Amino acid sequence: MRLVAEERTLRHIAAAGGTVYVWPRTIRCCGGRMHVLEAALAPPARVFEVVHDEAGIAVHATPGLARPDEIQLELSRRGRLQAFWNGQSWIG
Numbered sequence: 001m002r003l004v005a006e007e008r009t010l011r012h013i014a015a016a017g018g019t020v021y022v023w024p025r026t027i028r029c030c031g032g033r034m035h036v037l038e039a040a041l042a043p044p045a046r047v048f049e050v051v052h053d054e055a056g057i058a059v060h061a062t063p064g065l066a067r068p069d070e071i072q073l074e075l076s077r078r079g080r081l082q083a084f085w086n087g088q089s090w091i092g
Helices: 007-015
Strands: 002-005 019-029 032-040 049-054 057-061 070-075 081-085
Touching (some): 002 007, 002 057, 007 057, 019 081, 032 081
Parallel strands (some): 002 070, 019 057
């Protein structure tokens, strides 16, 4: 798996300890359900496994997620961490 992130994002993650947690969250959209990807620098109360650990950045995801070819990490304009699985914020 390849990690893609701007230098600004990598510095932000490193300053917070170097670990990112990602997990799916189900939302209702367009008359159905969609699974979007959430990201945080502190672990929520759930089980995680390491899916990427390179260059001082570890990415942990909930078990059972299909491994992406690429995970992109970005900071929003307001400084919120966002993750994209194979270029998408939704899963499935």
